[in-house]
Amino acid sequence: MPFEMYMPVRLVWGDGAVNADPGRFSQLGSRCLIVTGKHSAISSGALGDAQRALETAGVAYTLYDGIGQNPLISACHEAGAMARETGAQFILGIGGGSPLDAAKAVAAYASNPQLEASDIYKKIFAHAPLPVALIGTTAGTGSEVTAVSVLTDDATGRKKSISGPAFYAALAFADPKYTYSLDYDFTVSTALDAFAHNIEAWFTPKCGGVLKALAAEGFRLLWPSLTQLKNTGEVPGEATRANLYYGSIYAGMVINNCGTAFPHPVGYILTENCGVPHGKACAAFLPAFLERARRFAPDALTEALSIMGEDFDALLQTLRQLTNLPRFGFSREQAEAYAARWQDEPPLNFKSSPGSLTVAEAAGLLAEV
Structure with a gap:
């Protein structure tokens, strides 16, 4: 049988990847929403590195840190509204699989104000999601390079994945040093x-x-x-x-x-x-x-x-x-x-x-x- 491979993410890997060329961020836009949780982005040093890179590149940012483990569609919907309100032109997800998966959903909500939270599962978007950049801080999900987002439906408490070309990141950074703080x-x-x-x-x-x-x-x-x-x-x-x-x-x-x-x-x-x-x-x-x-x-x-x-x-x-x-x-x-x-x-x-x-x-x- 024939085999097929598709992975359009620009992946930058190695020590110091995030700050090696801050201009990569400004190529995505002049303002972004950082999507993350309360802890790992800070303790790993990834958030600090990202903020320095954004500031060097002249990219303004707003922080949304309300993503928990097994991210809720309601939190992603809320972050999407914040992205619109702050004029974000791209989404930067920082963390383990939960914030990275959430960032992909936030990008879709941000550009589609007509979506209710549960509409994300229909994958019908009037407008393409905003571009997404990702910085991983755990060695697990591989969300940096997948077109998959696993979200939890508040109404049922069930996890359900969504996937498709719209959920690829435009840019991802893979630096193992951000995993050093994990217990x-x-x-x-x-x-x-x-x-x-x-x-x-x-x-x-x-x-x-x-x-x-x-x-x-x-x-x-x-x-x-x-x-x-x-x-x-x-x-x-x-x-x-x-x-x-x-x-x-x-x-x-x-x-x-x-x-x-x-x-x-x-x-x-x-x-x-x-x-x-x-x-x-x-x-x-x-x-x-x-x-x-x-x-x-x-x-x-x-x-x-x-x-x-x-x-x-x-x-x-x-x-x-x-x-x-x-x-x-x-x-x-x-x-x-x-x-x-x-x-x-x-x-x-x-x-x-x-x-x-x-x-x-x-x-x-x-x-x-």
């Missing part, structure tokens, strides 16, 4: 998210050619780093931080074209209902996913294990040790009620999984965690 638990969870992206995409039908090469490099960067996190139980040094961050970018490029598999939508249940961080929520279902890969895609599994230099049982042991979640004890009835959301329209992630997961099987997995 051990957050580092582990985001690293598990990046690894889940890489290994889920590896088994999708679209993963071939250049995409497979990118995924292979993702394994080479991510797996030794995860093994180190398991063995030491300590925050990693700068070299490992860089491997995790760049590994997350490789994985982001792969999922941008291949998508993810069932651990992601099924993992949303643990995040929404049990407060489990996204990366660990996805990783909770990776052992079951890999068992299916051993059954339905043994050659692809053997190749992945060879690249990582790992055997199957050790792979699962490391993932379980890093995930380290209690048993949730959902009853069969609870599991089926959670899975009912997929009954009318099963996610494409199910079909892309080894053996093509059914809704009933998804309920069974939830009953087992």
Whole structure:
């Protein structure tokens, strides 16, 4: 089958990337809205660097810092209104996956005042979203290079992704130093998210050619780093931080074209209902996913294990040790009620999984965690 890759983001990476050429910002406009949360943009130093770059470039800015984890569409809608009120010509998202995903939605709300908050899911825009620049501060989502935004609907409390060409950033900066301030638990969870992206995409039908090469490099960067996190139980040094961050970018490029598999939508249940961080929520279902890969895609599994230099049982042991979640004890009835959301329209992630997961099987997995 033919394979296809598309990733139009201008990616600037390496130490000091944000301030290397401040003129990159002024090419997007003379005024921007910075979209971020309350903490990581400041503690990482990314916000300070961005402000200096904007000031050097002569770009005026306003700060919106109301984005929390699993960003609400209401917060994004509010930020979009602020962007219009302040005359922003582009959006600058700074943070982990939540602020970066939110920035993409804010850009659409900003240029389309007729949109209600829930209209974002329809992806029908009278006007193109404002340009977006992104600065990542975690090594997890790869949102810097994807056309995906995962948002939480206030009305239902459910996470739902939107995607399409309108959600690509125009410009993204990848500097691992902004991840240095993350604590051990957050580092582990985001690293598990990046690894889940890489290994889920590896088994999708679209993963071939250049995409497979990118995924292979993702394994080479991510797996030794995860093994180190398991063995030491300590925050990693700068070299490992860089491997995790760049590994997350490789994985982001792969999922941008291949998508993810069932651990992601099924993992949303643990995040929404049990407060489990996204990366660990996805990783909770990776052992079951890999068992299916051993059954339905043994050659692809053997190749992945060879690249990582790992055997199957050790792979699962490391993932379980890093995930380290209690048993949730959902009853069969609870599991089926959670899975009912997929009954009318099963996610494409199910079909892309080894053996093509059914809704009933998804309920069974939830009953087992």
